[in-house]
Amino acid sequence: MTSAPGKGSRPSPMLFFETIRSLQSAFALKAAVEVDVFTAIAKNQGSVEEIAKSCGASERGTRILCDSLTALGFLNKSNNTYSLTPDSAMFLDSRSPAYMGKAVRFMMHRDQFHNFEHLTDTVRTGKPHGSTHLAPEDPIWLEFARGMAPLMFPAAQAIAQYLQKALAGESAPRVLDIAASHGMFGITIAQQNPRAQIYALDWGNVLLVAEENSRKMGVADRHHLIPGSAFDAELGNSYDAVLVTNFLHHFSPATNESLLKRFFAAMNPGAKLVILEFVPNDDRVTPPPAALFSLIMLANTDEGDAYTFSQLSRMCSNAGFRDTQLLPLEASPNMLVVATR
């Protein structure tokens, strides 16, 4: 009854406890990002007293937080002095170009979190407890746009490289970026292809973030804005590629087929549909990061899900696309699904 996991075959309650306790780890990480303890340590490699002073935090809180972050693998501790791990130095020092700390604004947003707090009700009813965040200009997508762009860097690079090859024959490819958010998928294409014209569609409030990013990245003159909903905005036409990133998981297969038909109608023959998604295997339980994404869709949407490649492939072919393919991304929980108009 008391043996540790993996130590022989006696049942152990450790997974149960560790799974519950991990709730606390998530909040410790959020607090660490919010008081910016990683940057303070990067600057000082300090003692509790120095870190607390730099963060404007209490010594008790700083000591227990830093010890906990060490136990969780985010810090090293030696002679009562804390230092960053290579991962934390790259992704959690707010001065790093790869800083990801802002992702807590979206990933641990109070609304998402409160929907999870009522997950029992949601399992019973099949419907989220609170908002699905799909109403026009819901402010949570501003947090997504502001916080999640750095996470999308590897996928954005992969999409741009794929289209660089696939659209090699187009002298000035027109790319429609659906639910563009931070805009980084289209912007990365524009950076790699100096003749590409990007049309970014999203709510008007969110497009301000994409617009700012396109200016920062020096591609604003080829980055056009289409404020509105993917369901009823005027999309334009003659696109050579349509990007549908982190979007289809919010809706049912039937809804997605309708959407894909709209996009199909706006595309040139031979144009490429590029879907970025969490794609579990057909067993729907592996790999865990993709499989567990469905839980977020259960908590937050009426009909959304993490779709398998078989399901996405069927949606694409029902919408008229051909040659649907699955392209894994290196060490990302996401995959690309591409199809041809």
Place this chain on the structure above:
Amino acid sequence: MTSAPGKGSRPSPMLFFETIRSLQSAFALKAAVEVDVFTAIAKNQGSVEEIAKSCGASERGTRILCDSLTALGFLNKSNNTYSLTPDSAMFLDSRSPAYMGKAVRFMMHRDQFHNFEHLTDTVRTGKPHGSTHLAPEDPIWLEFARGMAPLMFPAAQAIAQYLQKALAGESAPRVLDIAASHGMFGITIAQQNPRAQIYALDWGNVLLVAEENSRKMGVADRHHLIPGSAFDAELGNSYDAVLVTNFLHHFSPATNESLLKRFFAAMNPGAKLVILEFVPNDDRVTPPPAALFSLIMLANTDEGDAYTFSQLSRMCSNAGFRDTQLLPLEASPNMLVVATR
């Protein structure tokens, strides 16, 4: 930038994402216990449809929950049929004598959880955002008493075995059980030693649970109740052992020394003090389950902590005790610290 953890030396953001995502796993487990999906599967080994029907839950919610529990290691899935792992069969089937599901009532209690939601403020101030649950008859300790008893079984056995040897010379040992809660520590001693007399101290509302347990276990005639606070209740005297389980972590070292002096005064010479605690190593960051307990005390108490053996040993000797020893428990996050009056 995109390599998986442990795969070469390139920095990876996976620990960051997994730590945030684990929040969702904790709520999935809570929902699974609350809709009692494990018991439904134990009875039926069923399909989504059968489990949903048995739990009175939606098929969408049941499907995504069961797939997530499989991805997390709590279930097996084969041919679209779910079954329990050996761990889940032992600890999460509500018909099992070792059932631990009720622990979510305390471990994921809304109040604890809301204190963690404000952990950033607590790191800044060093003080909990909400209640410390130390006022008389705070109802959260009823949830502790009702939910946590099964978790204490291994430690209760270990304490009873230790005292069976240590008090072998006493014909009718008198045992004071401080903050007795469910009462299982004293009750287990009474079961193993038919002449032991147990005095259980706790808030009156909580002692009702201990009283019920002592009746169920057939030791009510030797299980006496002392309603009140360990700080000012009339303790009685001439005790041969005092149990201080899961208690000292709520308070400062100075407060604990005062408490231990009170207990000392109520004990016979040669009597045993038995402390059950989360005891991190002197580095305060290993082993993780003990080290991370300090985070719970940061979130929920004004001055509490997970104390090292050096710290506990000093508190004991400052209170007059001698021969303080650390006794690890087999595969438990807790340890025993024993000392002699």
